[in-house]
């Protein structure tokens with residue numbers, strides 16, 4: 001796999017950024033670009049100028065001729081691309097496939113980025129007249145979670161503090177400085193009760209992984225393969241108003257149960273997880289939705305350090321979307337790259353999760369739980 | 380590090396969508412008459428808000444228009460401070476989701492109240508409104 005440095009990457013264009021992830025992933029897999037039969041790309045685009053990014057990137061990276069697709073599942077576009085490529089390999093149609101995520105969000109101004117993401121719900125009923133924003137969609141969840149379970153703004157701040165601590169240990173992360181609860185609580189309000197430091201930054205970045213069938217992996221002599229055991233997929237209504245509650249994301253519940261069933265495991269078998277913490281409340285809800293704890297217990301998990309290295313189940317010890325950054329279509333692929341390194345015990349000891357079962361979970365949601373993807377990896 | 384170099388693109392793209400409302404025109408006309416309509420499926424009986432012309436629950440395209448009373452209770456809410464580009468001229472706004480007494484929920488702005496005074500469970504009314512620039516919309520107001 002390959003992974004670019006995340007951040008403001010105005011120093012490169014879309015194809016150059018994709019190359020930073022694709023080239024190392026090919027080198028490590030012993031495959032050349034010409035030998036890749038298929039590439040699935042996760043990318044939302046709009047903020048960058050190319051409407052056919054898969055084609056442009058394939059040409060730039062020497063992949064022309066391979067089958068190509070660009071997948072859209074909002075913030076889970078990377079996982080959608082992974083599912084697409086995984087299905088192609090799993091079905092026997094392809095013996096290998098490249099999964100790429102790339103996003104260049106810093107080529108336009110911030111209000112326009114908010115405009116584009118804010119439209120990513122049900123445009124007609126939530127944006128046209130009401131101007132919902134991405135933080136606002138999650139803020140309504142925070143308000144109900146706080147009202148129902150007593151979760152506090154301080155609890156949410158603790159999620160940011162934890163993820164910034166690990167982001168500071170990750171040389172590829174966008175935000176590499178530690179923060180305090182006071183700094184989060186005193187930051188400007190974006191969509192009440194969510195403040196600046198409750199929100200992931202706007203980030204450029206790319207990631208890539210090569211998938212291969214068991215037969216192809218043997219042929220290539222891959223020494224330390226990491227296997228996709230299962231991918232669960234689900235969705236929820238476009239209109240938030242059509243949902244039963246706002247204390248969790250049903251698509252995460254459904255996708256994770258599907259993945260656990262397919263992999264034959266339960267949440268307690270997971271050694272390390274990356275969850276979709278686009279906002280601090282999203283990480284708290286993810287603990288609950290993925291079955292790491294009971295509903296309403298998410299804030300307690302972070303308060304008691306259960307999701308830190310050395311805790312019951314380390315979560316987002318790469319900094320998460322919160323500190324590593326969230327280049328929309330890249331995130332799902334970045335999670336697979338990070339968990340592959342975790343499973344191979346290749347990350348800095350200070351943020352390496354101890355491995356018992358060599359089992360990792362990636363949770364990637366698109367929109368506000370509009371799309372749900374949960375992937376189980378095993379070494 | 381040197382300041383990154385970029386070209387300012389010479390090409391600009393401005394998009395304004397036409398939003399088709401032929402099949403839900405009664406809803407938009409209703410707003411101008413001070414009424415908020417939902418649709419009810421004639422086969423399965425499901426009440427739909429926002430209104431639809433086709434019932435996704437049973438597949439029937441024969442719905443009837445039902446005026447909503449508007450009485451409801453706040454389920455959750457937020458106040459948007461950092462706004463999208465096209466809302467930049469609006470003052471900070473409160474968006475609420477409320478359950479209406481008919482059973483459906485709605486998402487709309489909550490006006491005429493400060494955010495500090497809004498509580499989950501608070502009674503509100505969903506009302507039609509025509510904006511100063513002639514746009515038909517709907518909003519919650521405290522009761």
Ligand SMILES: [Zn+2]
Pocket residue numbers: 420421422423424425434435436437438439
């Ligand atoms: Zn029906």
